[in-house]
Amino acid sequence: MNTTPPRVLTIAGSDSGGGAGLQADLRTLFACGVHGMTAVTAVTVQNSLGVTGFVEMAPEVVAAQILAVATDIGVGAAKTGMLASAGIIEAVADACDQVGIGRTGTTPFVVDPVAASMHGDQLLTDLALEAVRGLLFPRATLVTPNLDEVRLLTGIDVVDRAGQREAARALHDLGPEWVLVKGGHMWADPECLDLLFDGSEFVELPGPRYDTKHTHGSGDTLASAICSRLARGEGVVEAVRFGKEFVVRSVRASYALGAGVGPVSPLWRLEG
Ligand SMILES: Nc1ncnc2c1ncn2[C@@H]1O[C@H](COP(=O)(O)OP(=O)(O)OP(=O)(O)O)[C@@H](O)[C@H]1O
Numbered sequence: 001m002n003t004t005p006p007r008v009l010t011i012a013g014s015d016s017g018g019g020a021g022l023q024a025d026l027r028t029l030f031a032c033g034v035h036g037m038t039a040v041t042a043v044t045v046q047n048s049l050g051v052t053g054f055v056e057m058a059p060e061v062v063a064a065q066i067l068a069v070a071t072d073i074g075v076g077a078a079k080t081g082m083l084a085s086a087g088i089i090e091a092v093a094d095a096c097d098q099v100g101i102g103r104t105g106t107t108p109f110v111v112d113p114v115a116a117s118m119h120g121d122q123l124l125t126d127l128a129l130e131a132v133r134g135l136l137f138p139r140a141t142l143v144t145p146n147l148d149e150v151r152l153l154t155g156i157d158v159v160d161r162a163g164q165r166e167a168a169r170a171l172h173d174l175g176p177e178w179v180l181v182k183g184g185h186m187w188a189d190p191e192c193l194d195l196l197f198d199g200s201e202f203v204e205l206p207g208p209r210y211d212t213k214h215t216h217g218s219g220d221t222l223a224s225a226i227c228s229r230l231a232r233g234e235g236v237v238e239a240v241r242f243g244k245e246f247v248v249r250s251v252r253a254s255y256a257l258g259a260g261v262g263p264v265s266p267l268w269r270l271e272g
């Protein structure tokens, strides 16, 4: 009999182009050696040029998927991606409480507050943003906003590293245990520095900035790689260090796809 690997649940939307969303999560989780499970929140109509539409799942169907896998298969760590609406966020918060995911329980919970695609297409309503702040952040082990999401959530426009620290403090005040302010969108910075904060200590995670436009799915890949380690029982700092290293290599392995923005690729992990 083979050993059952650790299990990670992603609560996320589908990207028909296969580069971001739950497809990026599943391929990253596979490459990281864990069993991936999905609670689908929405189906987007998407390719390398952007998102042209989406339909949401009914909130009770999202909750039912979470309960179904948690009560039978078990969840070692969970993450959120696109959540689409306030109704879905309320259902997710409630279902997570029921099965011990997040700070009301013991299962690590990574909240990636996906608000828009990299082309600027909105993936979350304005009302839902308030629900992310009020219902998900206080339950999160770790939140992983990019700089556009930081601006939407805190009003802080981060343009330098001092601003990144100020934003980390403001986000931590919203209740998560840890905050990771991603630096990918600090375009003037020759590096991509991600900043981790637990309310007292800052941990800087420096990394190169590769000269490529093909970074679709980088945030999903980072959060999924982090979850793969949290599900093994690693601490947040160790897991985030692994995730950063993993996403850097995946950006380096990214490829062109269609006429627009290609995806980062975790396939390097499976080669050789
Ligand atoms: N050009 C790049 N070269 C190397 N690392 C990058 C690059 N762009 C982003 N990263 C890294 O990828 C991760 C995701 O960062 P980013 O700030 O782009 O998040 P995101 O906007 O949520 O991602 P996406 O919306 O593309 O999925 C971070 O660890 C960031 O430092």
Ligand SMILES: Cc1ncc(CO)c(N)n1
Pocket: 012, 013, 014, 015, 020, 021, 022, 044, 046, 081, 082, 114, 116, 117, 118, 216, 217, 218, 219, 220
């Ligand atoms: C479904 C989905 N989730 C997340 C993102 C952001 O990467 C996207 N473009 N599409």
